[in-house]
Amino acid sequence: MSAATRQPEVDTNANDIGTNRSEGSEQSGVHEKGAQLISQSDCLSCHKVDEKLIGPSYKEVAKKYEASDANIKYLADKIINGGSGVWGDIPMTPHPAISKEDAAEMAKYVLSLK
Numbered sequence: 001m002s003a004a005t006r007q008p009e010v011d012t013n014a015n016d017i018g019t020n021r022s023e024g025s026e027q028s029g030v031h032e033k034g035a036q037l038i039s040q041s042d043c044l045s046c047h048k049v050d051e052k053l054i055g056p057s058y059k060e061v062a063k064k065y066e067a068s069d070a071n072i073k074y075l076a077d078k079i080i081n082g083g084s085g086v087w088g089d090i091p092m093t094p095h096p097a098i099s100k101e102d103a104a105e106m107a108k109y110v111l112s113l114k
Contacts, residue, residue: 031105031108031109031112033105033109034105034106034107034108034109034110034112035109037098037102037105037106037109038106038109038110041095041098041106042093042095043106046092046093049113054090055087055090055092056087058109058110058113059113059114061075061110061111061113062110062111062112062113062114063114065111066111067108067111067112067114071107071111072104072107072108072111073104075103075106075107075110075111076100076103076104076106076107077103078092079095079098079103079106079107080094080095080096080098080100080103081094081096082094082095
């Protein structure tokens with residue numbers, strides 16, 4: 001294959017946001033599913049872990065909301081249905097194809113980032 005037609009190499013870890021725990025810790029793997037779901041979605045187009053992008057950083061969200069069942073449900077509903085007004089005028093895009101269970105795992109991961 002010539003250089004002109006060769007496909008660029010894809011970094012398969014480019015969207016790997018990691019987890020909130022250190023490797024080998026007692027809680028190892030607790031929120032990996034949520035982190036992986038976020039990495040595989042379009043969430044990182046608007047959110048980053050440590051800094052505001054279009055929407056708030058995940059750490060800002062974790063600071064605002066305690067990790068309770070009610071807040072996990074609330075944030076999972078926001079992931080699925082979208083919303084606006086809480087963090088400014090720019091609306092969050094709805095993600096109706098994400099299941100309630102997966103949205104809850106994503107919310108648990110975000111809230112674990114305190």
